[in-house]
Amino acid sequence: MAEKIKRRQFCYYCSKELDEKDLVMKKFPLHTKKGIRMYTRKFHYDCLPKYIAENGNVESRAAETSDWDKVYKYFMFEIMHLDAGAKLSPHTIERLQGLRVGQYKPHATNTRTIKRGYSFAVILNTLKYSKRAIDYAMEHVHFENDDHMIDYIMKIVQNNINFIQRRMKDLERQREKVEKLKKEEVTTNRGATYKRKGTGRRKVVLS
Numbered sequence: 672m673a674e675k676i677k678r679r680q681f682c683y684y685c686s687k688e689l690d691e692k693d694l695v696m697k698k699f700p701l702h703t704k705k706g707i708r709m710y711t712r713k714f715h716y717d718c719l720p721k722y723i724a725e726n727g728n729v730e731s732r733a734a735e736t737s738d739w740d741k742v743y744k745y746f747m748f749e750i751m752h753l754d755a756g757a758k759l760s761p762h763t764i765e766r767l768q769g770l771r772v773g774q775y776k777p778h779a780t781n782t783r784t785i786k787r788g789y790s791f792a793v794i795l796n797t798l799k800y801s802k803r804a805i806d807y808a809m810e811h812v813h814f815e816n817d818d819h820m821i822d823y824i825m826k827i828v829q830n831n832i833n834f835i836q837r838r839m840k841d842l843e844r845q846r847e848k849v850e851k852l853k854k855e856e857v858t859t860n861r862g863a864t865y866k867r868k869g870t871g872r873r874k875v876v877l878s
């Protein structure tokens with residue numbers, strides 16, 4: 672009888688062959704042109720923790736990468752009106768990432784998952800909020816060169832960013848309050864959800 676042909680599998684971390692008994696799988700978000708796709712990677716049982724230790728918190732880093740992606744695309748298409756396939760200048764990228772870490776330019780700083788500065792979500796909302804002022808400036812101000820224009824845009828963004836951060840925090844706080852109220856309501860109602868039916872107590876499911 673012919674033996675079943677097994678597909679050989681290799682560890683994503685150490686590249687050595689995987690044995691079924693020693694195989695673990697983990698899904699990772701992968702950024703594609705069509706958005707984020709979950710991609711399953713295979714590891715040796717002992718290699719997965721090593722991979723995660725060396726690559727940091729994969730999940731939160733991926734979320735930030737996706738927020739950065741949105742900032743990049745918004746700046747490229749909505750602010751600069753560039754075509755697909757174009758790239759933002761290194762100066763533009765440095766200035767945007769500088770905002771993330773609270774510096775003019777991020778000098779060899781890791782711009783992901785640090786607490787300092789503004790989150791990419793705040794930066795994105797500030798860009799949207801500032802768009803009209805930026806559009807106006809781009810039409811009416813004479814700029815010496817591209818870098819000058821970018822610095823001018825960043826000045827507008829910087830003037831608005833604390834306001835947006837505060838507003839987003841307020842909204843978040845309000846959302847939390849509503850959530851808390853909802854929870855309290857459910858807990859209070861729960862006392863009244865036991866009704867006598869026949870001899871026993873029956874729980875009525877809340878819609």
Ligand SMILES: [Zn+2]
Pocket residue numbers: 682683684685686687714715718
């Ligand atoms: Zn391995």
